[in-house]
Amino acid sequence: MSRQARRLRVEPITCHAHGICRELLPELVRLDEWGYPIVEDGPVPAVLRTAARSAVRACPTLALRLDRGH
Amino acid sequence: MSAAQERTAVTVDAPAPPSGIAVQSAAREVRRLVAGWANTGMPAGLAEHRRRYGPVPIGAFPGRGGAARLIAMVERSGLRGRGGGGFPTARKLAAVAAGRGPRTVVANGCEGDPTSTKDRTLMELAPHLVIDGIELAAHAVGATDAVLCVHERSTAFPALVDALRERGPTRTAMRIVEVPRRYVASEETALVNLLDRSDPRPRGRLPRPTERGVRGRPTLVDNVETLAHLALIASNGDAWFREVGTVESPGTMLVTVGGAVNDPGVYEIEQGTPLGAILHMAGGPLVPVQAVLVGGLGGTWLGTEAETMPFSHEGARGRGTALGIASVIALPVEACGIAESARVLRYLAGESASQCGPCMFGLPAIAHDMTELAARPDRAGQVATRLRSRLAVIPGRGACAHPDGAVRLAASTLRVFAEDVARHTAGRACPWIGQRYWMPVPTGQPR
């Protein structure tokens, strides 16, 4: 597994506000009043990396992405 | 209204231009893009165009080496995009030129923002200059074909068709494509999407068109005014381009002035000209003005203290705003800025492509809030608070900049018309609401 910093990002068109990312990763994701995710800026803390990866896998529309940091 | 620098307006004695828009320049040396028209009062035909500007200077930049020199010249000139983004043109050219496989040029003449008429004016009055620019850009990036995009039923369409016919076969295969008359359809990725899948909706920031655009090819998408400047730079050199304007924002720029001014229209200005001088060029205020909307319907309101603002990228940045599509709409004192903004927001909400949650739900919500603020007392300040909290979460979460523009407009409304907001929330509405509207918002758009 890469030790590089990763950033969590939502593909805006693909997201249909299912909200699973919020359930699995409440530390980094909150929902706006319409149910769409607001993701914390900045690199994902190491302790949350596993949870972040499972959130990415769990998204029904694959809208949540984990990018390599830049 | 005092202007920091008074420029003597040189009126050109000429019959009304075909589009009925008066075009003037402040001084002779800044009549560049519109020089062909300004001398005869008629759109320049091919012969007249060649007489004035000479042949397309591709001969001076032969082969791939010449193309690289052309890009270097554009870089030295400091030309920045005139489609609202202000991105350095040479960087885009270089990115596409470095791409693999066949390349395409898309000239964006759609001008989706209703406050702006500069692009269609340019295409009507100097179509050959725009086409020269397309040919040069195509040569610079090594493109095999070019597409000129205009809105359906655009007044510029006949002028462009005639111009292409006059020229006969061009170096680069060129065709005109009509684009649906929607606000977001003229966005860069929306044009690519339209050409690829007949879907006029933005596709998201990645992949960038310069890397993967039409049919997966590296695609150059540039505004028609940008391309016209490119043609002049190729003929006259980068030093010539930099003779006017500022260091960071060199050259001239077309500005649309509207609202409560005596001579609304399109003006070619030196970048860096103070906003007040631009309004003066447009005949000055029709009635006392309280604010101007700069940069389009998704732009920023500025109070009258902004008349000293230099109309340049750095000048606008210094005042917390951006040039956008370079339109300036003056709002009279006897008008309600909140009601105007509410109407604009309702329009922008209806123009959402409805692909991203924060935009398709957020924009109608803030439009509703602003309408409430304009129409009803809000003594507990609930509506204003709710609006502010929504403005904080919407930007940056859409696939394009459409929601960001709407939020920018709403936020500047609350700032510039703060006194009006206070009055409205206390229950004292303006007497002006419903009398007439000054912002050019299209009505009757089918949903």
Place this chain on the structure above:
Amino acid sequence: MGQSLWFASRGTGLVTALLLTATTVLGAIHTGRVTGARWPRFTLHAMHRNLSLITLVFLVVHIASAIVDPYAGIEWLDTVVPFVSTYHPFWLGLGAVALDLVLAVLVTSLLRTRIGLRRWRAVHFSAYALWPIAMLHGIGIGGLDTQLGWVLVIYAACTIAVILALARRLLVRDPDRDARRRAWTS
């Protein structure tokens, strides 16, 4: 000894039908905006996935015991190629169709992140065809078993459950879907 494999196959077949029903019901109801405090969406999704795996286990036992048992002469090929068996070719063939669909759903789900959403969804939605085919296989090939009262009750309950789940799926409001449909582009 001779009979126990056959009983195992029939028994696990019925259990598989029950598990498949539960899996399908959970699959139908955990889509859309169903977030509740007690049954958050991810919990329902996890249950759906776990149940589908348990279903697979029982399915494997059901098929294996049917093949190993010499009574009906079922070859392994008959379980994937429909309608070529010598034993009740039609009803067994339905089972083969169902198994093929199960394999397709399984493979695409394992490769979900690689094949893209549209392709995954197209195959996964065939689950709505998979369930009735599997049930028909069970009812048809059951023979005398299907005439037992308690077996009929089980089949009836499964059918009602799936119908209710489908109804909920079709009736639940999705603001996102509605907003996209209302767009000027549609």
